[in-house]
Amino acid sequence: MNWAESGCVKQKHRLIVRSSAGPLVAPLGSSVVLLCYVDELLLMEGLEVEWRRTDSQTLVHLYQDGESRPEAQQQDYHDRAHFFTDQIQHGNFSLCLDNLRAEDEGRYTCRVYSQQDSGETVVQIKDVERLLVSGSDRSVSAYDGEDVTLNCSVDSHIKPEHIEEVLWRKTDGNILVLLYQNNEAHSSNERYIDRVELFTAEIPKGNFSLRLKSVRTEDKGVYMCLVFAGGLSANATVVLEVGFSTLDIIMLIFCITASGSALLLFCLIYCTSHNNDVEVGLHLFLVFCPNILMFLAFVLWGVSEGSLFESVSCCALYFLRPLMVLWAAPYVHEFTGNNKTWILKYSFRAEYIVFSAVFYSVLFKYAWDKSISYTGFESIVIPVLFVIVLLLNLLYIIYFVG
The missing domain is CATH 2.60.40.10 (Immunoglobulins)
Incomplete structure (x- = not known):
């Protein structure tokens, strides 16, 4: 069946x-x-x-x-x-x-x-829309000290909440300029803190352009905008060209003048070697003129580049260098009275003490800024080591220089 x-x-x-x-x-x-x-x-x-x-x-x-x-x-x-x-x-x-x-x-x-x-x-x-990121076809030019905008747009209908990360990097040196994550943008690089920002109101439109404030010469280079969304990544690049500002030109003139004046004075000293009074006067010009010009050049460099540590230290060095040169000069005995006594006894001490105070104050600020970024053991060790070095330097000044 x-x-x-x-x-x-x-x-x-x-x-x-x-x-x-x-x-x-x-x-x-x-x-x-x-x-x-x-x-x-x-x-x-x-x-x-x-x-x-x-x-x-x-x-x-x-x-x-x-x-x-x-x-x-x-x-x-x-x-x-x-x-x-x-x-x-x-x-x-x-x-x-x-x-x-x-x-x-x-x-x-x-x-x-x-x-x-x-x-x-x-x-x-099929045909899931791809992640497309566009920058600028042409290089962006700016003068030193100006603000500039580096373009970066996400050309799609992706909502901002679906964008996981946006990174702005400077390709030469692979320097992280700015990170956008969890609806917040921030920079951890001391070169760019308080100098970079996104246009918050434009983010919902897919605009992640970067505003770079007070452009410096060292900012010149290629910048990459890297976007991560939906398991994909795409990037665009922008080339930044930085031109010379008025401060840069004046600074360059000071540097060239300092070098030129030194060469000119060398030639004049050689030609007037038979005249002792004129030769001493030219020597004094050689001691003061180039150093004062370089001092002014570093003041302008500090203003334009915002490099506090280097500019303050170099300004102090060039400002005090004439004292050291006079102390070591073979014609120091041509001076008389209090000028001679001060140069021989106090110029070296004054230069060492003042330059040390300037240098260590700058170093202290740098050490302090670094220590507050650490947590735990490092935040204690860095200030302690700095204080030890400072005390040793003070003891040296008191017993050997003073």
Whole structure:
């Protein structure tokens, strides 16, 4: 007897599972619904629905034993793929995929198992919008001391909350200029702190252009805007050219004049070597003129470049150098009275004490700025070591110089 013909054995038949007619197109970072449904009501007992990538058979999401099983899905889809749970009893097994990524492109299979019945359908996601970042086709020029804007735009419909990070880097030296993360922008590099910012009101429009304030000569170079979103990254570059300002030109004139005056005075001293009074006068000009000019040049350099440590130390050095030169000069005995006594006894001491005070004050500020950026052991060690060095220097001044 044919049991199948008698109807005593229920034959397994194929469910008709439906989906959308064509491929889905959606922008990067958005949410998309992959349709999967049946026209008949199914028993919930023993119902199982699984979504897999057709190419790799990666499990995207699973419904089993009356509930979703997120622990079974691939890690890449955690918190991104979910069912409309309240619709499953009505035969709707559609999958919602959030925060769409470029690698989500492909074909997805929806398989439905119910009692002795089963069926499947395929949904395709294609043409996920790519992450495009644009900068500036031409180099950006600015004069020393000016403010400048370096362009960077995300040319897509990605929402700001889907952008994970935006990095601005200076490529020569791989220097981090600014980091945008968690809706906040900040710089940890001392060269750029308080000098760089984004245009906050423009960020929702995809504008991540960088404003660089008080441009310096050392800022010249290539800057990269690197954007991370939806598992992708893209970048654009901007070339910054820095021209000479009025301060730079005056500073250059001082430096050239200092060198030229030194050469000229050397020649005059050589030509007037037979005249002792004139020679001493020219020597004094040689001692003071180039050093004072270089002192003024470093003052301007400190103003234009904002390099406090270097400019203060160099200014003090050039300002006090004439004292040391006079102390070592062979014609020091040509001076008389208090001038001679002061030069021989106090010029060396005065230069050492003043220059040490200037140098160590600058060093102290640098050490202090570094120590507050550390936590724990380093924040204590740096100030302690600095105080020890300072005390040793004071003892040297008291017992050997004083």
